[in-house]
Amino acid sequence: MAKYLVLIYGDEQIWESMSEQERKDNEAAHGKFVAAAGDAVLGGHELMSTTTATSLRGRATGEPTTTDGPFLETKEALGGFYLIEAPDLDAAIALAKLLPEVSVSHSGVEIRPIVEAG
Amino acid sequence: MTDDSEVREAVARAHRREWAVVLAATVRLVRDLDLAEECAQDAYAHALRTWAVNGVPAKPGAWLTTVARNRAKDVLRRESVLRSALPLLVTDDVVPGPEDRPEGSVFDDDRLRLIFTCCHPALSRDAQVALTLRLVCGLSTTEVARAFLVQETAMAARITRAKKKISGARIPYRVPSSADLPERVAAVMEVVHLVFTTGHAAPVGKDLVREDLVDGAIHLARTLHQLLPDNTDITGLLALMLLTDARRDSRLSADGRLVLLAEQDRTRWDVDLIREGTTLLTEALRRGRPTKYSVQAAIAAVHTEAATWEDTDWVEVVGLYEVLVRLWPSPVVELNRAVAIGFRDGPEAGLAALAPLLEEPALGTYAYLSAARADFLRRLGRWAQAATSYEEALALTDNDVERDFLARRLEEVTLHLG
Numbered sequence: 250m251a252k253y254l255v256l257i258y259g260d261e262q263i264w265e266s267m268s269e270q271e272r273k274d275n276e277a278a279h280g281k282f283v284a285a286a287g288d289a290v291l292g293g294h295e296l297m298s299t300t301t302a303t304s305l306r307g308r309a310t311g312e313p314t315t316t317d318g319p320f321l322e323t324k325e326a327l328g329g330f331y332l333i334e335a336p337d338l339d340a341a342i343a344l345a346k347l348l349p350e351v352s353v354s355h356s357g358v359e360i361r362p363i364v365e366a367g
Numbered sequence: 368m369t370d371d372s373e374v375r376e377a378v379a380r381a382h383r384r385e386w387a388v389v390l391a392a393t394v395r396l397v398r399d400l401d402l403a404e405e406c407a408q409d410a411y412a413h414a415l416r417t418w419a420v421n422g423v424p425a426k427p428g429a430w431l432t433t434v435a436r437n438r439a440k441d442v443l444r445r446e447s448v449l450r451s452a453l454p455l456l457v458t459d460d461v462v463p464g465p466e467d468r469p470e471g472s473v474f475d476d477d478r479l480r481l482i483f484t485c486c487h488p489a490l491s492r493d494a495q496v497a498l499t500l501r502l503v504c505g506l507s508t509t510e511v512a513r514a515f516l517v518q519e520t521a522m523a524a525r526i527t528r529a530k531k532k533i534s535g536a537r538i539p540y541r542v543p544s545s546a547d548l549p550e551r552v553a554a555v556m557e558v559v560h561l562v563f564t565t566g567h568a569a570p571v572g573k574d575l576v577r578e579d580l581v582d583g584a585i586h587l588a589r590t591l592h593q594l595l596p597d598n599t600d601i602t603g604l605l606a607l608m609l610l611t612d613a614r615r616d617s618r619l620s621a622d623g624r625l626v627l628l629a630e631q632d633r634t635r636w637d638v639d640l641i642r643e644g645t646t647l648l649t650e651a652l653r654r655g656r657p658t659k660y661s662v663q664a665a666i667a668a669v670h671t672e673a674a675t676w677e678d679t680d681w682v683e684v685v686g687l688y689e690v691l692v693r694l695w696p697s698p699v700v701e702l703n704r705a706v707a708i709g710f711r712d713g714p715e716a717g718l719a720a721l722a723p724l725l726e727e728p729a730l731g732t733y734a735y736l737s738a739a740r741a742d743f744l745r746r747l748g749r750w751a752q753a754a755t756s757y758e759e760a761l762a763l764t765d766n767d768v769e770r771d772f773l774a775r776r777l778e779e780v781t782l783h784l785g
Contacts, residue, residue, distance in 0.1 A: 251537045336457065336537075337457040337537040337538070337539040338487075338489055338537050338538045338539065339538075339539050339542075339543070339547070340537045341537075342489070355509070360536075362535055362536045364535065365454075
């Protein structure tokens with residue numbers, strides 16, 4: 250088995266303009282994903298919007314600079330994540346395909362394997 | 368003792384035909400692409416020495432596989448502690464080795480595993496092509512780099528990165544489930560077709576045809592057809608490649624110049640390939656929906672059926688391009704349809720059909736558009752405009768044989784300008 254971080258990216262403006270009903274539907278879809286994935290989900294959270302983000306950027310000398318906002322200014326912001334466990338990439342892809350964000354055009358997910366210690 | 372040249376020929380033949388089998392069976396045992404490649408290479412080197420003394424075995428593939436796998440087992444025993452820390456390929460453990468199964472099926476499964484792993488959608492198209500040529504067709508990194516005109520070090524890095532992704536992200540060494548199969552087969556066909564077209568008309572360089580790529584692609588398509596005989600998409604793709612390749616020898620004159628379809632010596636077309644391709648095409652069209660590959664094969668078949676260029680059934684060709692545009696809407700297909708219209712209805716109609724494509728940004732640097740326009744203008748005797756179009760096409764072409772052809776045509780029309 251291997252661990253993968255499933256990063257959910259999307260257009261933050263569209264996320265924020267979701268109606269109450271759309272928000273509920275989305276939550277319900279995530280509930281269904283977690284139920285379907287079962288033990289494969291090791292953890293996960295939705296993130297607050299990028300306006301709440303604080304970035305520390307490294308500098309060659311001295312203190313890092315602290316700024317507001319996400320590390321990278323892109324239209325597609327990181328909105329949440331799951332840590333999942335799967336036997337291989339095909340299984341991880343099959344799981345991630347159940348997420349509601351992959352069935353609308355303004356969002357998607359990135360699957361990154363976790364480096365195993367050892 | 369066997370004759371040296373005979374042995375070298377036998378080893379070379381086994382390399383062409385059995386490389387993927389030997390590598391694939393070894394990969395499944397050691398679950399490490401690099402080690403498996405090393406051991407497969409060793410097996411071929413060993414064959415050169417041993418076959419010279421003992422003769423060529425009856426089943427070279429099985430011999431090479433056994434040697435490669437034994438060598439791999441030795442390495443694994445010696446390095447077991449070291450290697451246990453490395454990420455291994457994910458395989459289905461239930462399949463026994465070839466020693467436990469009758470010959471045939473397990474080799475087939477292994478080759479398919481290798482092809483599907485190399486063409487996994489989680490790899491970039493460049494990486495898919497490079498890995499397929501390297502691991503399935505057995506081309507060296509140098510040859511793969513040369514085929515795609517990149518530095519050898521860059522190609523080596525690309526292949527290494529792709530292999531790392533396969534083990535790191537755990538891309539499985541497995542034939543996809545039947546639910547995923549259609550999508551995954553489509554990706555494999557794209558790769559095979561890309562290798563073929565790159566070889567058939569090399570985009571740059573001094574050779575018009577890269578025989579290693581064409582032969583590799585056809586071999587792959589044959590393998591796929593053999594392994595998945597009921598997949599009519601693959602049948603259509605193989606038909607397309609055979610019907611196209613049947614014209615290989617007539618595309619160049621004795622002095623190495625480009626010969627257009629219209630002027631080719633049709634007696635030099637390979638009748639065996641045409642017969643085989645036509646049979647496959649008929650089967651594909653009878654048993655499955657038309658695909659972009661089978662329709663292109665049908666167009667190639669119309670050309671092979673015509674005894675001369677003048678006998679070409681252009682009504683049929685244009686009709687097939689209409690179907691193709693619907694299946695595969697792309698500016699290049701539109702261009703081919705426009706050219707066919709020009710041959711059906713005359714150069715004036717051809718120019719009119721090409722006109723809207725001049726606005727197409729995707730064709731802005733596409734030499735064939737300028738060349739097609741130039742040809743129709745030449746037929747109409749509009750020499751000055753033809754010359755301009757040939758100059759345009761020349762500026763956009765990087766293949767030496769094609770450049771030479773265009774330069775000669777430019778000279779021809781310039782003579783009329785006085």
